[in-house]
Amino acid sequence: MKPWFTYLLAIILGLVIGTITVPQIAGFVVAKQTIENGPWQTFDKIGATDADMYVRFVISVRGLFGLAKKETIYFNAETDSDGLSLTSNCTYNLTGGPMATRWWSITAYGPDHYLIPNPEKSYAISENNLDIDDAGRFTVMLSRQQSGGNWLATGAPNDGEQAFALTLRLYNPTAEIYSNMTGVDLPQIKREHCA
């Protein structure tokens, strides 16, 4: 093989390897900065001016225009409380209680990071569209099939199986949350059954 052809192949191979490893390496680096609370994950540097290049990359792809921690904390869950990936062919019970914040909501997203199409246009739950008991606690069914009571769609009834994720937004959280991000009481997600 001519030397120039070998070097050209080396350049092409290097460019391909360097590009396709970006998501893995970015995920690895950002994971080291992740704050975990049960199935929920967040990190300090969303929107921050001193965020490193990997955080900027991940935010631009998965959470463009996310607000800095001073204003809103975004917790994301891609697994249930037992660490199993969230998938639309399973039914889950999400249970939680009062959260020390001005406003909170939980939104379901498909693998493309957009809202999940469903006939009921059920995209999110918040303290104002749930039945909550006197102690401030609530249970929400997550499933493709609509159920009575509190419910959040993870797909349309006839959709195939797909991964989904949840984002818990805490607007203007209190100091109690900032001081205990890993231990503050956040909703639990329990798998009930799978199709």
Added chain:
Amino acid sequence: MKKGILALIIMLAAAVISHFSVVTLTPDWIMSRVFAGYEQTTGVLNQPVHAPRPDATSRKVVRPSPDLVYTMCAYDLTKGPLVLTGPSEDFYVSVSAFSDRTDNFFVMNDTELVPKVDGSRKFFVILIAPEAKQPEVADAHMVQSPTTRGVVLFRTLIESEDKLAAALEIQSQQNCATWSG
């Protein structure tokens, strides 16, 4: 043997260059797409776009919140400061600004508003270019943008379905424009 080692070094160098290029340039590329889409919608920067409530068809921004209605303003400060105005209500409303590197360098919500001279509580923010001199404007909250271009987002909470009309009314009055003094 020598040729093989040199090819390996070239491959590693190409891998490092492409890796860091993709990581550092992706945010810029995504922001340039936002600007291009915005200019297609408005035809011009420094004008507000009152986006419809997000649903499953929304594709402008990833992970939109269906509890909010957004007013977006892609800005360019080369022609002067940008003035941001909007009313407040008894539910969450905020205005935030992002540099063209995606940094959220400014955010203010309704609870942080200082009553104006006439007693009203309104957003009145003037965004100025990096190193530009601040104009003398009574009652305005001055913010220096770290970059000449960027994006402003107003977020208005739809606290409940029966407050949707009130949220849309607030959204319709959110504005951005080049400051004319």
